[in-house]
Amino acid sequence: MNKLFGTKHIIIMIVCLIFIVVGYLLSRKISLKTVVKILFVIGILSEVTKVFYYIVQNEAVYNGYLPKSDLPFHLCSIQIIFIAILYLSKNERIKRLLESFMMPSCLFGGIFAILIATDSSRNGYWVISLQYFGYHAAITIFALKLMSCKELKWDIKDYLNCLSLLFVFGLGSIYLNSILNDGKSVVNFMYTVAPPQEGLPYLNKNNGWLSYILRYALLAVTLISLLYIKPIINVFRKSK
Numbered sequence: 001m002n003k004l005f006g007t008k009h010i011i012i013m014i015v016c017l018i019f020i021v022v023g024y025l026l027s028r029k030i031s032l033k034t035v036v037k038i039l040f041v042i043g044i045l046s047e048v049t050k051v052f053y054y055i056v057q058n059e060a061v062y063n064g065y066l067p068k069s070d071l072p073f074h075l076c077s078i079q080i081i082f083i084a085i086l087y088l089s090k091n092e093r094i095k096r097l098l099e100s101f102m103m104p105s106c107l108f109g110g111i112f113a114i115l116i117a118t119d120s121s122r123n124g125y126w127v128i129s130l131q132y133f134g135y136h137a138a139i140t141i142f143a144l145k146l147m148s149c150k151e152l153k154w155d156i157k158d159y160l161n162c163l164s165l166l167f168v169f170g171l172g173s174i175y176l177n178s179i180l181n182d183g184k185s186v187v188n189f190m191y192t193v194a195p196p197q198e199g200l201p202y203l204n205k206n207n208g209w210l211s212y213i214l215r216y217a218l219l220a221v222t223l224i225s226l227l228y229i230k231p232i233i234n235v236f237r238k239s240k
Contacts, residue, residue, distance in 0.1 A: 004197065009117060012129065016114050016137045023141040032149050039142050040087040043080040046135040047072060053128050068180045073173065073189040076109040079139055100158035101165040103146040104224045110140035116196050147227070156235045159228035166220060191216070 027035050054070045072080055082098045089095055113136040146152060173190035180187045188194055192213065195203040202219070205212045225232065
């Protein structure tokens, strides 16, 4: 098993950074609709690769089933569902609602996933490493496109909608983790059960789950607020 921030991981992070920079520069030359279409294809290829990989790797234990822990309900993997909705839906209100949440969740989810990569993504299998890092780099590019897209003008309503969805998905993940927990496999969608890695300086359970989840929520709200700082400031200016 390759270590977190080991030689392999550092090289992959550098490659991801180059891919993100180049991908973002290219995305600025095409429309948001085209970027969504490209990301839709990437999402399908990524998920199909992951499904077949994990079924084959765990066939002796789960036969032809996908392990519960590998269902697409993490903050990053659930983006595939959102991307499909953006691509297939004609409802602009729903698409705007999802985009308001995807901008911060794809950005920070993608970056943190590359920095604090799971053990499976850093193992000796190049296929799953390529799938994992390639997908998270792609959604990071998409988030940067949403941030800089002239077609979108973010306002305070988008910020509040984003926080509302964060609460719904966060609370929902607690229920989902509880439903799927069978005492055998680790089910930790959106990391509301425990942090993604042991020994993290801020996201840890040293003082129990409640302390962890409150610090998790505070970090998420702070990061989202930083991305929406301009519309937040505009509201205060108008109030004066």
